[in-house]
Amino acid sequence: MILSDSAPPVLHLAPRHFTTRLALLFSGPLLVNGFAMPFFPIWLATLHMSDPEIALILAVPMFLRVFTAPLAGVLADRMGERTRLLHVSAVLSLLTALALFVSDSFWFILVVYTLQGGVYSPYVPIVEAIALSGVRRWGFDYARMRLWGSIVFIVATMIGGELISLVGGSMVLPAMALSFAVMIGITFLAPKVGPPRRPSTLTSLAAPQPKALRRRDVQTLILGVGLVNGSHGMLFAFSALYWSKIGFTGTEIGLLWSAGVLAEIAMFVVAKPLLLRMSLWVMILSGAALAVGRWLLFPLDLGFGGYLALQTMHAFTYALMHTGLQNQLVRQVPEEQEAGAQGLYFFYTGLSTAVCTFISGYAYAWYGASGFYAMSAVAALGVSLIVAAWTMQRGPAMTRRAA
Template identity: 30%
Template sequence: MATSGPAGSLRAVSAPRRHALLFAAQFFAFGVILPFLPAVLAARGMTATEVALALAIGSALRLVAGPMGGRLADALGGPRIVLALGAAAAALAALGFLAASGFALLLLAYAAMSVAMAPIVPLTDAATVAAARREGFDYGRVRSAGSVAFILAALAAGQAVALLGTDAATLMIAAGLAATALAALALPAGPAPPAGARGGLAGFLAPLAIPGFRRLVLVSALIQGSHAFYYAFGTLTWQAAGLGEGLIGALWAIGVIAEILLFFWGRGVVQRLGPMGLSLVAAGAGLLRWAATAFTTDPLLLFPLQVLHAGSFGAQHLAAMMVLGRIVPAQQAGTAQTLHAALGVGLPMGVLTLACGPLFASFGGGGYLVMALLCAAAIPASLALGAALRR
């Protein structure tokens, strides 16, 4: 019997396109959340201090909820149900912003959204990496749909907020998350978990017993964490140097465009380099990017430096997906992806963001030099990762 409804119609679409739609839907939501969620909270009555506190609490909750969602997905035999329920719950929580006012209710809505959203991206990565290995399509090309959606959503949200106010951003976030739930339901159901699959704490920590996984977490923490100063203080540094808002927006955009180009057309290069080579490229790109950015605010130099985002972020992301797809058993894929997202990206990014405040206050753009040192440390860590993968 044919399945009716939007999710059923999506099942007639090829597997790569279904996974691309899933990435596009969730990154549409994130393309609104990242630039406009603070404005949404402020418009509903939060002070600047309360917004900062709420964002910090949301980050802490995601660090815990993400791996828990990954473990649940593995116990269920695949991420489809966790993805769909999480995205649907996050959409409902986002709509709560329209009714809530005052710190307590807004914090409750944001906390619920943070917990529900936490496993969405890493579980989508887990599902897509597994499907790409099984069916032979290019993970990077599929993942590029998310980056394209992120840019388009950020641009559209800017116009919508200017015309209609911050409630428009809230509705766009909820719509993107609801679409994510539908796209998740269109994924094929995973196999039943093996009878011997470990549950509880043993299953939760199982990926950490894999030497290559531990090495990967360290490399990702150093390289992805090195972006903390850029994400937190890049715009402020350029504003202080007199760069206009339009120019700053273009600088951010060129980095994401370079990332998209790598994801979409870089399959041959990725396969030739392998995970260790990609991590070395990422470390080298980050070292050059941050060391040079520490000493210049000249747009003629910043634009080519921003192209290195394809290396410093994109290459390491692809390296991580290759490693996780190779060394982690299928029944631990969700747990491994969410642990890597928490320990290799979220936790170091949060800690380093806190450290970047004093760095910026004391040294301005010179704080980028500390980020360059992190990338320098990632070079021997990448070589150690390669050695672990060869064993």
């Protein structure tokens, strides 16, 4: 849960229908992702690309976003009115989606999809920044705005699953292009909130790290959680291909993806009462440890019901751990360094996900679903770093009590 801070009062009123307009802005990219995340790898497979080639096409844009998103954050903050860059990002994203119709060669798709990753990367962070401006200045409910994007993602995934069953992978590019066109239209509804009062999360990556973020315990904690997040890379890249291979229909694949998102939403809904009953370290470590088990179970012959249950673990392996980390950072990092902490989290998670996605191409090509054991090892490394961070923070606390 995100609450407004104690920023100085503003004289102007909030833009009209701010919450509704932000809900639509969040829905645009999640409409795209609802088609692209589960089914773009299936389209690549219809072009007879190898698993390492698919992984490379998916991973390279992730690497690029880690470095282009901070630059875009700097540019957006300096432009004053961030909605200008929002329009540019949406239009260029559509152009790259249309360019994918030109050729089905590996190198062409790699270059164009990488460009798409670069021009698409500023969109969500800018929308997040506008939403948080509304939270800080006028007290709007962030969760209410963000929730509708998740609902749109589920609807798009279910529609995509039906279309995959009916027409196959050929539906992916038209669905993506149409979604980007819708996204362009939505950008004209973006409320103008003026220049930011503090640097954005991504802008902070381009600045030297403040003292609190140089502490070994904080760095180790964020890196550990970033690795656990990154271990989901193989799920994002190859789960739909694997489920299709073992006979699941497009509708069933859509249901499996939707189950993970619904579980995530449910966890965020109950997060506030959980924070009153659970230690933050228990939240972080239990989510990370369950990720290890999730990837160990994935290669087993679980059937549709088993995989449905496994997908609901996303509530723990991402949402619970993420909630615990964010609240731990609130305790460990001063408010004026909040953007820097979030920027560091974005960097470690993005880089880990890109590396794991690249590795997963070879793991899946060589070992099939058993390649998820490699993701379990990555998550286990993340758990060990989280435990190390807990030990580092516990040591000084015990020293102070003894004194």
